[in-house]
Amino acid sequence: MMIMEWDQQQQQQQESQPQNQKEENGVMYVKVMTDEQLETLRKQIAVYASICEQLVEMHKNLTAHQDLTGGRLGNLYCDPLMTTGGHKISARQRWTPTAVQLQILERIFHEGTGTPSKQKIKEITSELSQHGQISETNVYNWFQNRRARSKRKQVVAASSNNNAAESEVETEVESPKTKPENLLASQAEQDVCFQNPEISSQLNYLGGSYHIYDQHAWQGE
Amino acid sequence: MMIMEWDQQQQQQQESQPQNQKEENGVMYVKVMTDEQLETLRKQIAVYASICEQLVEMHKNLTAHQDLTGGRLGNLYCDPLMTTGGHKISARQRWTPTAVQLQILERIFHEGTGTPSKQKIKEITSELSQHGQISETNVYNWFQNRRARSKRKQVVAASSNNNAAESEVETEVESPKTKPENLLASQAEQDVCFQNPEISSQLNYLGGSYHIYDQHAWQGE
């Protein structure tokens, strides 16, 4: 909001209102944002930084048990425990979708074509392989399970209004898990490519740029 | 990084280098960032926006289980005896069979049909619902777990009897009895202080401010 306003104003300065520009000694001078606007902009960035930091923390905590443990790749890990008996059977055999992969899968699942054709499977697999190890079988199984379980829920929900005394809200069928996702997931699709490496690099790219604001009170504390 | 540089430069302009400023007709002119710098700044914000969006999605997907999985489960402890501070309700209370229910379940489990059909599940649920809140899913899960775990016990017992530590025959799939895997399951418990409210408000504050950059190619196309 505020950023957009600033952006518009900036364009005005650069294009529509040359009377706000001056050249002197080969240096271009223009009328700039007021300190207030500047401060606002800085706050925007700072807010983003703060949110990113918090979300990263939350994400770390939440996925500590799963695939992102310690930043190591989730699937096919060789645990250091094998040294005990010199055995190497403990390779994880079960694929676990990354959060990103799950997001994409859910989106595809909901956006129409309930029939994941063979060709479609390949495409999806190819797409998801950019976000972690995956195979076509995984995708196929995932859709099979996803559909079967959503249908089972339907059946259970439909049949459970028989003996239940309460007017439960179990008509959710299959939406609870994916209902609140299209608020801002509409864009930012698969081309975003945020896996751990990317996210990390981006965050590092931006890292340390927001602490200069931590004395302000805008954070709400 | 880049932001900080810009910030420093900005401060220089405003404080240390008045020779870059000019006043004319009551309007203050200062040397501003180059278009390149401006573009960089915009990219910073856009990167943050993208990351935030992605992280929010990830977080939603990851917390969907906690918040909505049991969403409708029958036994929600409506006893609002929260500790001070107004913690979140989080009706993620998992079902716990009562003594009577457990008795009945065990009896049914031992008396024959190891395969509780869906119809059977309904009957059992109906019966058990007279001794406490329960759902068909609970019964289904209970039987699944009961069976799986009794089977595992057998396997473990059988394997522990036969193999010595030296022979090292392929013991199925890693002995589940001696697997110290709780290296990371201990933390990430109660220290997750930040919950949705703060994040949400901040995100609303920034909502819709980044889409103006989506035509750029910096995302790594």
Next chain:
DNA sequence: CTTATATGAATGAACG
């Protein structure tokens, strides 16, 4: 308060 265990629930994979 921390650690270990029991167990309800979720889910990838396999079966028929």
Next chain:
DNA sequence: CGTTCATTCATATAAG
């Protein structure tokens, strides 16, 4: 495609 199995996750409870 529906159902079942095997494994894992997460939490409630118990133990230290």
